[in-house]
Amino acid sequence: MSTNPASPTFDQFANLSVLVAGAGVSGIATVRALLSLGADVTIADSREKALEPAVELGARGLLLDPDNSPTSETLDGYQLVVTSPGWKPDSPLLVLAHERGLPVWGDVDFAWRLDQSGILGPPRTWLAITGTNGKTTTTTMLHSVLRAAGLSSAACGNIGLPILDALFTGASEGSGARVDVLAVELSSFQLHWAPSLRPEAGVILNIAEDHLDWHGSMQAYVDAKLQVLTGKVGVLGLDDPVAASLVSRSQAERTVGFRLDSPAENEIGIVDGTVIDRAFGDADGIMPAADIQPNGRPGVLDGLAAAALARAIGVSADAIAEGLRTHETGPHRNAFVAEVRGVRYVDDSKATNPHAAHASLTTYPRVVWVAGGQLKGASVEELVPAVREQLVGAVVIGVDRRQIGDTIARHAPDVPVVEVIAGDDGTVTATLIHNGRRNSALPAHVPPGADSTGGHTPGGNSADDVMRLAVYSAAQLAEPGDTVVLAPSAASLDMFRDYGHRGRSFASAVSALAQLGAHP
Known part of the structure; x- marks a missing residue:
C-alpha cells in the first residue's frame, strides 16, 4: 500500500492534491510541510475540533464518521495520502486508497523522502531508535551526546517534536540553526508506514509483546521494528533474547551489538565497570558505567545503545562520556x-x-x-x-x-x-x-x-x-x-x-x- 510506483516526486508537489489522514500532532506538522511545498491540502479526522488548527493554516477540513468510514467519493481528486502513524492499515479510508491505487505514505516516510530529495539542503544524518522500552531515554541520551560533540542535533519523532518540524524549522536549542543530525525515536506504528527509511544507523533496544491489537501478530510487530536495520549500521541489544535473535535478519551493511557483560568483537559492553568499545574501536575505554545517568540496569543499557549510535558516526569517546554523564532523565520514568x-x-x-x-x-x-x-x-x-x-x-x-x-x-x-x-x-x-x-x-x-x-x-x-x-x-x-x-x-x-x-x-x-x- 505504501510503495505504489505512482508516488509523486517533490518537483511535482506544487498544486498536488494531498489528503492527510489524522489531525494529531504529526498530522498538523504534515499539513505545514505540504503547504510550504505548494500542495493543495485536505486533512481528514472524525474529531471536528481537531481539524481547526489545520484549517487555520490553510488546509481544508474533512470530517469523517466516528469509525473513519469514507464514502465512495471521499478520495475523488486526490493524488497522494499521507497518514498519521496511529491509523491502522485496515482503516477504511486507507483501504479505499489502496483499492483506488493511490500512494499512501506515513509522515515519517514523507519526511525521509523529502530530506533525501535535497529540496531542504543536504540530507541530514538520521540515527533511529526503536524498541519496546527505553526509546525515549536512549533518544535523549543520544541527543545529549551529540550536543556534547558540538553537533547541531534534534531529538524528534515519537518523542514529541515531529520530524517534519525539525526539518523545516531547523531549530536547535531554539537557535534557528539548521539541524544536521536527527536523533529519531520511532514507534512500531511509524516504522510500519516508513518502508523507504534507510537511517545512517539504527538500534533495536529490545522487543516484547506490545501493540499486538494494532499489528495483529507478534511477527508483524517485529517486522516493523526491523525497518531501522536497513542503513549502514544496525545495532541490537544482545541481552534481550528477541532482539539478539534478529542478527541474521538485519539488512544493515554492518550489524553490531551491545551488552552489559564483556563485549566480543563488534560489540560494546562493560569490563570491570568500564564501558568498552570493541565495535568501532580497539577495546577503547569510554567511561565508567556508574557515571551513566540514569544509572541502574535499564539506564546503562540505554546508554550503551546511545554510545553505539554515536560511535557509528564517529563521535569521540570523550563526547560520549560527557553526554551520558550530564544527561537529565525525563519525567514519569522511575x-x-x-x-x-x-x-x-x-x-x-x-x-x-x-x-x-x-x-x-x-x-x-x-x-x-x-x-x-x-x-x-x-x-x-x-x-x-x-x-x-x-x-x-x-x-x-x-x-x-x-x-x-x-x-x-x-x-x-x-x-x-x-x-x-x-x-x-x-x-x-x-x-x-x-x-x-x-x-x-x-x-x-x-x-x-x-x-x-x-x-x-x-x-x-x-x-x-x-x-x-x-x-x-x-x-x-x-x-x-x-x-x-x-x-x-x-x-x-x-x-x-x-x-x-x-x-x-x-x-x-x-x-x-x-x-x-x-x-x-
Whole structure:
C-alpha cells in the first residue's frame, strides 16, 4: 500500500492534491510541510475540533464518521495520502486508497523522502531508535551526546517534536540553526508506514509483546521494528533474547551489538565497570558505567545503545562520556515522588507495557504495585511470576484491571489485591478482590471527601479520583521501608489524556496523602 510506483516526486508537489489522514500532532506538522511545498491540502479526522488548527493554516477540513468510514467519493481528486502513524492499515479510508491505487505514505516516510530529495539542503544524518522500552531515554541520551560533540542535533519523532518540524524549522536549542543530525525515536506504528527509511544507523533496544491489537501478530510487530536495520549500521541489544535473535535478519551493511557483560568483537559492553568499545574501536575505554545517568540496569543499557549510535558516526569517546554523564532523565520514568510515613512513592507511568514494568518493579526489594489501563493485547502472565518476590501488595485500575488482578491471584496468591473503580454515577470505590496474606479487610479510614465505604462522591475528575483512592489503598497495604510504584504495564488512554497526565495524577494523589494525619 505504501510503495505504489505512482508516488509523486517533490518537483511535482506544487498544486498536488494531498489528503492527510489524522489531525494529531504529526498530522498538523504534515499539513505545514505540504503547504510550504505548494500542495493543495485536505486533512481528514472524525474529531471536528481537531481539524481547526489545520484549517487555520490553510488546509481544508474533512470530517469523517466516528469509525473513519469514507464514502465512495471521499478520495475523488486526490493524488497522494499521507497518514498519521496511529491509523491502522485496515482503516477504511486507507483501504479505499489502496483499492483506488493511490500512494499512501506515513509522515515519517514523507519526511525521509523529502530530506533525501535535497529540496531542504543536504540530507541530514538520521540515527533511529526503536524498541519496546527505553526509546525515549536512549533518544535523549543520544541527543545529549551529540550536543556534547558540538553537533547541531534534534531529538524528534515519537518523542514529541515531529520530524517534519525539525526539518523545516531547523531549530536547535531554539537557535534557528539548521539541524544536521536527527536523533529519531520511532514507534512500531511509524516504522510500519516508513518502508523507504534507510537511517545512517539504527538500534533495536529490545522487543516484547506490545501493540499486538494494532499489528495483529507478534511477527508483524517485529517486522516493523526491523525497518531501522536497513542503513549502514544496525545495532541490537544482545541481552534481550528477541532482539539478539534478529542478527541474521538485519539488512544493515554492518550489524553490531551491545551488552552489559564483556563485549566480543563488534560489540560494546562493560569490563570491570568500564564501558568498552570493541565495535568501532580497539577495546577503547569510554567511561565508567556508574557515571551513566540514569544509572541502574535499564539506564546503562540505554546508554550503551546511545554510545553505539554515536560511535557509528564517529563521535569521540570523550563526547560520549560527557553526554551520558550530564544527561537529565525525563519525567514519569522511575521518578521518585515523595516519602510519606516511611514509604517511598515512585512514578513510572511511562511503563506502558509488561516489559517496562518488569524493569521498574525489580529495582526495589518490597513493592506495592499500582497497575492497570489498556494492555493492548499484551499479557502479564510472564511478568507476575518474575516479580512476585518483590510484591507485598497490588492496586489495579483501568479497563484491564481485572485481568491483572486475576493473574496476580494465580501466580502470587499471597499478595493482596485491591481494585479501584469508578461507577457510572462517578462514585469511586476500593474493593479487596484478593485477600492474599491479609487476615482482615482494609482499614475503614478514608481520605477527606470520601464516603464511609471509601468511595468518592461524584463531582471531581473521575480518573484523578480513582488515582487518589488507588494511592490511598496502596498506602494501607504498605509498611515503612516499602515502595509504592506506579508501573501500569498498560496504556493510559482509557482514563487519562496520556501517560504524563497519569503520572501527574499519581504525584498529586501522593501529595494529598501526605497531608492526611499520622496514618491513612
